[in-house]
Amino acid sequence: MKRKLPWILLAASLVVMVAGLLFGEYRTVLEKAVTVCLDCIGIG
Amino acid sequence: MATKAKAFAPRKPRDRRHWYQAVFALGLNAWIPSWFKGEIFQGGVKGLCVPALNCYSCPSAMGACPIGAMQTFFAGLRFNLSIAEKKFGLYVAGSMAAVGSAVGRMPCGWVCPFGYIQELFYKIPSPKLKIPHLMTYFRYVVLVTMVVALPLLIVDQFGYGQTWFCKWICPAGTLEAGIPLILIKADLRPLVGFMYYWKLGLLALFVGWFVFSQRPFCRTVCPLGAFWGLFNRVSLFRMAVDDEKCTLCDKCYKDCPVEIKIYEKANSPDCVRCLRCVSSCKFGAISYEFLGKKEVSPDLRVKKPA
Numbered sequence: 001m002k003r004k005l006p007w008i009l010l011a012a013s014l015v016v017m018v019a020g021l022l023f024g025e026y027r028t029v030l031e032k033a034v035t036v037c038l039d040c041i042g043i044g
Numbered sequence: 045m046a047t048k049a050k051a052f053a054p055r056k057p058r059d060r061r062h063w064y065q066a067v068f069a070l071g072l073n074a075w076i077p078s079w080f081k082g083e084i085f086q087g088g089v090k091g092l093c094v095p096a097l098n099c100y101s102c103p104s105a106m107g108a109c110p111i112g113a114m115q116t117f118f119a120g121l122r123f124n125l126s127i128a129e130k131k132f133g134l135y136v137a138g139s140m141a142a143v144g145s146a147v148g149r150m151p152c153g154w155v156c157p158f159g160y161i162q163e164l165f166y167k168i169p170s171p172k173l174k175i176p177h178l179m180t181y182f183r184y185v186v187l188v189t190m191v192v193a194l195p196l197l198i199v200d201q202f203g204y205g206q207t208w209f210c211k212w213i214c215p216a217g218t219l220e221a222g223i224p225l226i227l228i229k230a231d232l233r234p235l236v237g238f239m240y241y242w243k244l245g246l247l248a249l250f251v252g253w254f255v256f257s258q259r260p261f262c263r264t265v266c267p268l269g270a271f272w273g274l275f276n277r278v279s280l281f282r283m284a285v286d287d288e289k290c291t292l293c294d295k296c297y298k299d300c301p302v303e304i305k306i307y308e309k310a311n312s313p314d315c316v317r318c319l320r321c322v323s324s325c326k327f328g329a330i331s332y333e334f335l336g337k338k339e340v341s342p343d344l345r346v347k348k349p350a
Contacts (some may be wrong), residue, residue, distance in 0.1 A: 005147075005278050006114050006145055006278055006279055006280040007054070007209075007280070009141070009144075009145040009278060009279075010146060010280065012141075013099045013138050013139075013141035013142035013144075013145050013196060013260040014136030014142055014218065015138070015277075016134050016137060016141065016222070017134065017135055017137075017138025017141075017191035018131070018138070019134050019138070019140060020132075020134030020135025020136065020137070020138055020154070021134075023131060023134065023135075023142075024072075024132050024329050025057070025117070025133065025135035025136070026091045026132060026135060027091065028116070028117070028131055029091045029093065029113045029116075029135065029136065030088065030090055030091030030108075031107050032100070032108070032112070032113060032116045033090040033100040033108040033113070034084070034087075034109070035110065035188060036084055036092055036101050036221075036225065036229075036232075036265070037100065037101040037210065037217070037221070038131075038235075039206065039207045039210045039211035040100075040101045040210045040211075040214065040217035040219075040221050040297050041101055041217060041218070041221045041222035041226070041232075041233060041240075041242035041243075042211075042218060042220070042222045042236075042239045042240035042241075043222075043235040043237065043239060043240050044206075044207060044211055044238060044239065
């Protein structure tokens with residue numbers, strides 16, 4: 001493999017992402033995403 | 045004779061990217077029934093971070109905006125509060141970095157609905173203005189301050205931070221969520237005040253700028269583009285310029301939607317990898333490489349020797 005860095009970065013990113021999923025962060029994002037974000041729309 | 049003339053006529057670059065942009069814009073905001081119900085989509089898939097700056101409060105948005113989600117984690121991350129969540133946003137950061145590691149800033153050029161909107165406005169005939177390169181560094185300031193530092197450091201009386209970028213700047217949120225929700229949800233209208241008009245004014249300024257300059261928000265403000273741009277040099281997807289074939293004719297520069305000279309820096313953090321330069325270079329000097337496969341312009345690839 002000529003260029004290893006992109007693969008290392010990709011693998012590290014996926015590990016970080018899976019760690020976040022294991023900590024229950026998907027649910028946190030989902031809870032935020034299904035609620036109207038008053039800050040986003042300018043009335044927060 | 046007529047056939048010969050047609051064969052040697054200069055070819056227009058094949059750019060079907062706008063079809064992809066339109067499909068992604070609709071796909072990321074596909075839950076149309078929400079518009080008629082006066083609410084936002086609340087399906088279980090909405091926790092997925094989309095590879096674009098697409099506000100999750102847009103009524104039909106199918107996924108989560110990674111920049112909004114990241115700020116939410118930073119705003120709630122407090123070690124001195126027992127009730128605060130000790131979550132670092134690893135899922136969001138990891139998914140953003142995974143996209144960056146694979147293709148760099150490519151989603152800006154192909155997926156992001158807000159980038160597409162800017163390109164559509166730029167088609168309006170008007171005098172066109174270049175953006176000074178120095179202004180493009182401002183997006184890093186936005187990323188570091190509005191997305192990371194301020195949500196982490198400035199807290200309210202309850203010890204929580206704010207989503208500073210969403211609240212004070214994001215014109216995508218105003219366009220995709222602010223205006224539609226105020227129109228379809230009557231109960232939100234009494235809450236309209238200074239902040240709403242501030243964001244509306246900022247959106248109006250940006251929309252005016254979209255007409256005169258190419259992708260000004262992406263180039264000078266967007267924190268997501270700033271983040272992915274950092275991966276351009278190290279991603280699996282790579283741009284390459286063959287110095288021996290390049291004649292410095294600047295055709296690629298004239299066609300580039302972010303006004304970069306790719307022959308000076310093939311994997312510039314400003315490049316949104318729309319690949320317009322690949323198809324516009326008639327010398328086949330510009331190519332891209334992904335997973336060991338190298339491609340030049342589709343037009344040149346099929347060209348038979350005379």
